[in-house]
Amino acid sequence: MNSSQSTTGSKKRKIKAESDTTVTNKNESSDSEDDIALSKRRKITPLKKEDVKKPLKKTTKVKKEEDEKPATKRKKAPTKVKEEKVSKRKKKVEEEVEVFRWWDNEKEDDSVKWTTLEHQGPYFPPEYVSHGIKMKYKGEPIDLVPECEEIANFFAQVIGTDWAENPTFRKNFFKDFQKVLKKKMPGCPIKKFEDCDFTPIAEYFAEQKEKRKAMTKEEKEVIKKEKQEIENKYGWALLDGRKEKVGNFRIEPPGLFRGRGEHPKTGTLKRRVYPENVTINIGENATVPPPPEGHKWGKIIHDNTVTWLAMWKENVNDSFKYVWLAAGSSLKGQSDFKKFEKARELKKHIDQIRAEYTLELKDKLMATRQRATALYFIDKLALRAGNEKGDDLADTVGCCSLRYEHVTLEPPNRVIFDFLGKDSIRYYNEVEVSKQVYKNIEIFKRPPKKEGDMLFDRLNTTILNKHLQKSMKGLTAKVFRTFNASYTFQEELKKTVKNSTINEKLLAYNRANRQVAILCNHQRSVSKNHSDQLKRIQDKILTSKYQRYLVSKEMLEIDPTLKKKKPEYGRLSRGITKEFIKNYEEKELEKKKAKLEKDNEKRKAEGKELLTLKDLEEKKRQPTLERLEKQYDTLSKRIKAQQLLLIDKDENKTTALGTSKINYIDPRISAAWCYKYNVPIEKIFNKSLRNKFKWAVEVDENFVF
DNA sequence: ACTGTAACTTAGAAACATTGGT
DNA sequence: ACCAATGTTTCTAAGTTACAGT
Incomplete structure (x- = not known):
């Protein structure tokens, strides 16, 4: 996989190697920045224990950040539906939202996570609705009852991906498919996976996808609105009276388990979860959310030593799934x-x-x-x-x-x-x-x-x-x-150059980030067109190299003795094939012709006589050795830069920076760096990271991990 | 010590949204 | 203005750890 x-x-x-086992005391080198004028310093509340004794106010009312979407997006609302929605949203944004400043007042004992807890329970995916498209068995259309059709859908959805070709996936899928077939459709002829043809369903899904893509703006709006309403209802909990965002309030829909790597259970049917399978954890005095009609909750508990709102057991690996508050919540923070x-x-x-x-x-x-x-x-x-x-x-x-x-x-x-x-x-x-x-x-x-x-x-x-x-x-x-x-991050950040541009500073930041990602082996799969991108850069490098070769040949023509001093002159680099040269020359000729045409047009307008390619060739002045050397140098530099870019791109393509940024790097290091080097925090933390790390961005620039 | 349960953090892929280069 | 590249969010799998029971 x-x-x-x-x-x-x-x-x-x-x-x-070993040298670093002799532990150096690199920790205390808190090179503080005394040379920054106080006025330049960002005023911030330092996060120090001594300052923590102001327990009077637990929460502060602040205006919620303006919606960051550009205004132009909103203006584009052509319909009434949208107008209405926009104004509603604006009102919501202007509401005052309470921020719980728990970091002003650390708790020692956190075994009790809350005293009151209210929420709406999890959101269940809609029941299955049959589409009636028939899969084929041995070439013949087969009628499936909805329960079986749904499972056939799951496989159809995977057609065209690696999963569909994975033998374990197929085997596990078919075993479970047959189990359900046997129960729901006794006497069903489906016996062999190889005789199954799910493509009619897959084609149907492809059509549906096209249709969805072709929906009008209005139709898309309606769907979005419905989604928003679900989020408004299920997306929030009341924890000790404070409104906090719920993370994954959706019950996982049924499907085929997609284990990673060579998972023995990949392809196994992950069954639909019903309220009867779900335990609700909620405050004792809170109203228990009503389960979907015709259903009952499996269990209702009031355990304030844990942070989850709902829980169920999943059937594939027999493990638990939980509904938790979002990353920006006080508990997670x-x-x-x-x-x-x-x-x-x-x-x-x-x-x-x-x-x-x-x-x-x-x-x-x-x-x-x-x-x-x-x-x-x-x-x-x-x-x-x-x-x-x-x-x-x-x-x-x-x-x-x-x-x-x-x-x-x-x-x-x-x-x-x-x-x-x-x-x-x-x-x-x-x-x-x-x-x-x-x-x-x-x-x-x-x-x-x-x-x-x-x-x-x-x-x-x-x-x-x-x-x-x-x-x-x-x-x-x-x-x-x-x-x-x-720690690595903090050390790497010291390479930031004080008076460099913001972009250079950000480059230093990302380099440090990448060192950490490499340390932790955080990888991502390479995108499909990555090799194309690399090829383009490699092509550029080859072109530069060939040009450099041409320049060196000219130099040798002027002074053949140069070859002794610079043996690399007149030598073609590996990778430059006859084809490449042919290709290159053709392109160059094209370019020349195009340029000539343009020039001639101009000349025509000015009444001058027209030129041919030959004229150009003759007009070219004889370059001096010095000039050629300069060209050679420039090209060498360009090649180096391009090669760096190539390495950079390749390394970035396989290295995922996000995981370490989200989970491993103390955000206070980043915040302090921003203040010290005068980089706006938005450049390094996007909206959700700023929200997740709101406890951290209040450090001052002297914070040392 | 050994096993299973429970609760939590960490992880990459996929889906979705935005941006920026031609 | 288009669309590919890039950034963000969502999804859920896969880890770690604590702890209870044997």
């Missing part, structure tokens, strides 16, 4: 804040921890040695903890669950990691490690250990985390990822 993995995954990344504070606390202990595990790498107890080695990787490479998984899940690993075959040794001290991690994303990394670590891996891989065996057979995440708690309260393996990501 992850086609991107297998093909392009082998980018080599190197991390610095508070736990985010706690997460980063914990990571910052690790900073105080990290030297000690590193010293300890470095010692323990040589411990005579194998279990201790393994623990130390695993911790070394978690710390240095930001690997995930790596819980053991059942064989009804995709075979992926993290640090503790690494197996023999995932790690190879290359003398004298290189370790090569190659395994599938979370979401079956490939982790490939060549790392130089300390002699001791290298030796340890050698020992852990010693026969009779073989492929399929655990590398750390005396270790699991529970043992590791238990041990970590001894160094710091609440410390677990995942804190290292947060810590190292945020």
Whole structure:
């Protein structure tokens, strides 16, 4: 499924060798900016504990940010329907919205998450409506009852994608399809997947899609309005009397499970969820939302030690699904804040921890040695903890669950990691490690250990985390990822040049972001036309190279002795084929002709005589060596720039910056950077990130992670 | 220690919306 | 003005961790 993995995954990344085990105290270098005039500083309320003692006001009334849509969009409303809607929306925007400033007043104990809680329950997808389009079996149209037709639809929707070709997906789908057929349509002739033809349904869906695309503005408006109404109703909860946004209030619709990687259950039917399957969690005195007609809630509870509003059990993997508040809510914000504070606390202990595990790498107890080695990787490479998984899940690993075959040794001290991690994303990394670590891996891989065996057979995440708690309260393996990501980011940001332009600063910001994303191995699949884009740039590079070659040849014509000093002159680069040259010359000729025509038109108007290509050739003045050298130089520079762009583009195409920005990098680092370098926060945090991080943007420019 | 349950964060893909270059 | 590139939001899968029970 992850086609991107297998093909392009082998980018080599190197991390610095042993030198950085000698832990330098880079933490306290709080190079503050004393040289900024106070007037220039942004006035902000610093987030310091001493200042936190103003508990009088818990909430502040503020005007909600104006709707950021450009006004032009609104003016375009040609119909009455829209006019009306626009004015309504405006009114809503101008309403005063309460912002709960929980960060002014930290709570120590957060085991109780709320005292009152009201909400509308989850929103259920509409019941299935039959379309009556018949799939074919052995070429014959087949009548299906709605329950079966719906499942046939699920497969039809997948036709044309990789899923439809995936054998496991097909097998699991057909098994479940048959189960339902047998129950709902006894005696149904459908027996073999290969004889099924879902294309009539697929074609029907394609038509529907076209129709939807061709809808008029008015029709689209109506749909949008309906959607908005659902959001208005189900999208909000009242938590301790405050209006807070609900995240995923929609019950997941039925469909075929799309597991990632080689998931054994991919294609399995994910059944429709009914109110009877759902537990509602709500305040004791709150009105329980009415379940859809003719249904009852599975259970109603009033547990204020948890944050979910509704819960159900899903049938494919037997796991729970929850309805939670949105990322910008106070509950999520508070736990985010706690997460980063914990990571910052690790900073105080990290030297000690590193010293300890470095010692323990040589411990005579194998279990201790393994623990130390695993911790070394978690710390240095930001690997995930790596819980053991059942064989009804995709075979992926993290640090503790690494197996023999995932790690190879290359003398004298290189370790090569190659395994599938979370979401079956490939982790490939060549790392130089300390002699001791290298030796340890050698020992852990010693026969009779073989492929399929655990590398750390005396270790699991529970043992590791238990041990970590001894160094710091609440410390677990995942804190290292947060810590190292945020810390790396802060260090990388120091490369920002003070007096550069905003764009250059943003480039520095994104570079730092990318370093973190690379550290955490955050990848994204390469877009379909990515190779086209690269080819275009590569073509430009080749063109420049060929031009440079032509220039160098001219130089050699003037002074053949140059060849001795500059052997690269007159040498064609690899990749420049005869075809390429032919192509290039043709294009050049075209260009010349076009230009000539244009010039001649002008000349005609001015009454001058017309020119031919030959005339141009003769008119060209003889270049000097000096001039040619300059040209050669310019071209070389251009080639370099283009090659950089190529690398940049390629790396960005496979690296996803969002995940680290959202989950790993302490937003206060970003905010402080903005203030320090005078970059508007909107340039780095979009609307939803500003909302998610509203607790963080109030730091001052001297914030140090 | 081992297993299963529960609750939460983290993750990439896909759908959808906006922007900006020709 | 069009449409491809890019950015944002939604969706839900896949992790981590704590903890209860055995």
